[in-house]
Amino acid sequence: xxxxxxxxxxxxxxxxxxxxxxxxxxxxxxxxxxxxxxxxxxxxxxxxxxxxxxxxxxxxxxxxxxxxxxxxxxxxxxxxxxxxxxxxxxxxxxxxxxxxxxxxxxxxxxxxxxxxxxxxxxxxxxxxxxxxxxxxxxxxxxxxxxxxxxx
Ligand code: ZN
Numbered sequence: 001x002x003x004x005x006x007x008x009x010x011x012x013x014x015x016x017x018x019x020x021x022x023x024x025x026x027x028x029x030x031x032x033x034x035x036x037x038x039x040x041x042x043x044x045x046x047x048x049x050x051x052x053x054x055x056x057x058x059x060x061x062x063x064x065x066x067x068x069x070x071x072x073x074x075x076x077x078x079x080x081x082x083x084x085x086x087x088x089x090x091x092x093x094x095x096x097x098x099x100x101x102x103x104x105x106x107x108x109x110x111x112x113x114x115x116x117x118x119x120x121x122x123x124x125x126x127x128x129x130x131x132x133x134x135x136x137x138x139x140x141x142x143x144x145x146x147x148x149x150x151x
Contacts, residue, residue, distance in 0.1 A: 009112040017066035022059040022076035029057075034143035035132030037124045042068035046075075046132040053083045060129065067113075067122050072129035074109055084137050091130045098126045 026032075026047035036043040044062025048055055058076040062069070079087045094110055097103040101117040116126045124146040135144045 006115060009115055012109070012112045013066060013070040016070035016073040020060075020069050020073040022073065023061065024059050025061055026057060026059045031136045031139055033132045033136035033140065035128045035135070035145070036143060037064070037068065037128045037146040039121065039147060040065055040068065040125050042125055042128055044068065044072055044129060044132060046072065046129060046136055048079075048133075048136050055079050055082050055084075055087060060132075064128075065125055067116065067125040068128050071113065071126045074112070075129045075133060078108060078110060079133065087133060087137060091134055094130050095127060098123050
């Protein structure tokens with residue numbers, strides 16, 4: 001049973017990797033942020049449109065491994081219609097999910113990343129787009145990195 005679920009999760013990730021949703025630039029956009037994960041070579045740029053406090057549109061461009069692309073693809077679907085606070089809460093849940101394998105809350109389709117916790121090197125790939133999301137919402141102009149540049 002568990003293997004079936006794992007297979008299904010892998011299929012969803014592969015599908016979003018090969019056919020990423022919302023894979024385009026948004027111009028103009030309310031805010032955007034770049035993220036990169038030097039350990040894997042993932043890099044992406046996330047674009048958001050906001051109406052007041054609500055995210056009305058999310059899109060991304062970039063290149064990287066399957067996990068990072070699938071994560072960004074699912075993110076752009078997941079945050080649409082959410083407020084800043086709701087998106088922030090979702091970030092916390094996803095971080096919990098990919099580091100522990102489960103989260104104390106409803107993560108919807110993002111549950112496909114639960115298996116990532118077994119592969120510590122992949123956690124940063126899965127969380128990269130979420131760091132970019134938080135940076136975009138905070139309006140930070142600096143690119144975010146999963147690594148401390150001075151290390
Ligand atoms: Zn990666």
